[in-house]
Amino acid sequence: MPPAIVIEQPAPLALPRKRIRWGEQFVHLILFIAAAISVLTTVGIVISLLMPAVDFFREVSPVEFFTGTTWAPLFLDAHFGVVPLVVGTFVISFWSALLAFPLGVGVAIYLSEYANQRVAGVLKPILEILAAIPTVVLGYFALTFVTPLLRDIGLDVEIFNALSASLVLGVLLIPTIASLSEDAMAAVPRDLRDGGYALGADKLQVSTRIVVPAAISGIIAAFVLAFSRAVGETMIVLIAAGQLAQITFDPRETIETMTAFIGATGNGDVPTGSIEYKTIFAVGLTLFVITLVMNLISIRLVRKFREVYE
């Protein structure tokens, strides 16, 4: 056993004790309270959704709710199968995503790789303006312009149909996808592009085989976020897609989404405690959970892509 070596611990640096500045402490407290408001909001949302939803599931079995295929909560012979609303939501989201994803990425590649700075400086604010159009105006546009236009070109669509709502919602999502994807592409280091050019690649090859793959997790995060926005969008579908809960994958038909049901039913004077009132919260909880899962996925992906080049 080696002899124990005693090391003389140096005395800790003895700075004079700091005077506690009560003003500074007070400021810190105020700032913390402000930041805590956001957590309280989340707690409020969860509690306000959960309590009536639990009541709802006492009257309607969760099995019927999540597997039932007939949604007629306000009829005398009431059915509470949420499947038609979920299908309606995903039909709208699917078609709008199908339009918005390629176009959004196209816009992003153009702004990031092709447009010179002056052109991009003009185009980006216009995209922001597109994203800022109130959704009630977009819904009105879908109903009064896009639907008649679809009929004029010979598509046999209902007055309220999923297609025109999806098209307009898809265009609304373009700026979301474009700006997030462009951020991801801007984070790709110049060296990678230059390396590609040095090997004789042309612009198309550099864009599609170097920049897009390098930025892919950011682009996927943009997709997920845009899809979650489509799932949560209310006014466009409420105005243009109608309120007929049916399971159909034909976008020419009238459908109802989760958000449209909530918006149409919860007009502020629903009698408290009625099954109608509780239904809003059960559907709202379903919607909240779906979007929450998507957001968490998106946040993860964004974090991953941020780590790559730092």
Place this chain on the structure above:
Amino acid sequence: MTLVEHARRPQEPASESHRKNRAWKNRLFKAVMLFSMFVAFGTLAVLLVDTLITGWPALTSQLLTGLPSTVSEEAGGRPAILATLYLGALVLLLSVPIGVLTAIYLEEYADRTRWWNRLIEVNIQNLAAVPSIVYGILGLAFIVRGIGVGRVVFAGGLILTLVVLPTVVVASREAIRSVPDSIRQGAFALGATKWQVVWRQVLPSAIPGMATGSILALSRAVGETAPLIMVGAITYVAFNPTLFGAYTALPVQIYNWTRQPDPGFQTLAAAGAIVLLVIVLSMNSVAIFLRNRYRRQW
């Protein structure tokens, strides 16, 4: 030996057809991208022109000063427009201080190794993507349960504040983060306390970015419809709104007009949409102008 030979061998010239093929692909790709831009900007242009043409006949002083009516020729939107302005003012007064203080906390004060601070951060990221109608459900639950103030302008303003708060926080954080650390260190070296550094150095430099973010958030709040439907912005309000009285907001009024069968109301809806677009787009323009004007290079 073979390696050297291989390296020295001059590259085969690309065949003519291969080169043409590549040029053609490049052109096609560019065309696809320009088509994407065209769809986005074309839709925006058609929407603005169509709304303007449809709504023009109803864009009269009656729309701005008249009261709602069941007859489309006599209907106006004064209570709705006024309530929207009130709501905007409320959102501005509530969301900017709370949002900026939260951003200061997260950027300057929060110790990121503490779980509660990470919780606050993830929480705000999540709130930013919660559908606005879910905030409406929150409002509905509080109002119907009698907690809160009822179906009044103030309640609507509170809910809209919560909707846009994450936007304000994110924008303010970015503005604060763009202030270089050397500014802070310099002030600390001169003996400033933490709050003095934040208040006198960081905040003044971050104001343009914060203003831009706040105006964008405000314009979003003014155009929001879904949460207001849930917290009872009612259809027919024939008097000027007060802070604690019944109200309807311009987007809700537009929504209600679109649901009327009488075509006169469709025209009114378009005219209302023009007013709303003017309010929202001018706010956005101010925000974009501010951002370009005060973009600071450190």
